[in-house]
Amino acid sequence: MTLDEGPRLPGPTGRCWCGCGQETGAGAYFRPGHDKTAEAAVLATRYGNSVVRLLAHHGFSPEASVVAEATDRGIWEVCPACEYRGAPASVTVHRRKAKH
Ligand SMILES: [Zn+2]
Ligand SMILES: [Zn+2]
Incomplete structure (x- = not known):
């Protein structure tokens, strides 16, 4: 961290x-x-239940991708067999379920 x-x-x-x-x-x-x-509750009370507002508040947009930042910084990983991106543990589960 x-x-x-x-x-x-x-x-x-x-x-x-x-x-x-x-x-x-x-x-x-x-x-x-x-x-x-x-x-x-944070999403409800601070961002009107809108993930778009949450993203915009933190400077993310379609052109400034939060997922790209997560992977570029090595916090998230990209599945080597497809476009799936997520935390290392999520990629491990994804690959087991996708059998690749
Ligand atoms: Zn509690
Ligand atoms: Zn995959």
Whole structure:
């Protein structure tokens, strides 16, 4: 992780970061699934449920591709057999399912 991937985070405190007030497992920021709840709530409260607004806010557009940045910086990988792009673990799952 580099600094421009986001602010430095404090370590997990044992309380879920979605704000539900529940305790988490050791070393975890979220209860299972609550990260997706929080992610959806950010999209709803800050970007009007619009991924386009989220992208534009961060300077991305069809000409300034967020996916290209992710792969150019080596954060994401490109499947060697097709156009699929994703996190290394996602590419591994994709290749197993696609059998290539
Ligand atoms: Zn929670
Ligand atoms: Zn592929």
